[in-house]
Amino acid sequence: METGTVKWFNNAKGWGFISRFDGTDVFVHYSKIEGDGYRTLRQGDSVQFQCKDGPRGRFAEFVRVCERLSA
Structure with a gap:
């Protein structure tokens, strides 16, 4: 598992990007966020994830x- 920071996340569209510690960004879709109920991320949240290669590039799963920043 890697650790990174949410760069931005669009709740209406359900996707965004996580900044990795090496400076690269990884695509994230709401369906890959673990948990029950409404799944979302906030800019600045610290997250753990696994990085995979897909047909359109790297993406985050799991x-x-x-650590969630307060709204």
């Missing part, structure tokens, strides 16, 4: 929020 995403878990480690």
Whole structure:
């Protein structure tokens, strides 16, 4: 598992990007966020995830929020 920071996440569209510690960004879709109920991320959240290669590039899966910034 890697750790990164949410760069931005669009709740209406259900996707965004996570900044990895090496400076690269990884696509994230709401369906890859672990948890029950409404799944979302906030800019600045610290997250753990696994990075996979897909047909359109790298994406995050098994995403878990480690530390959530207050709204």
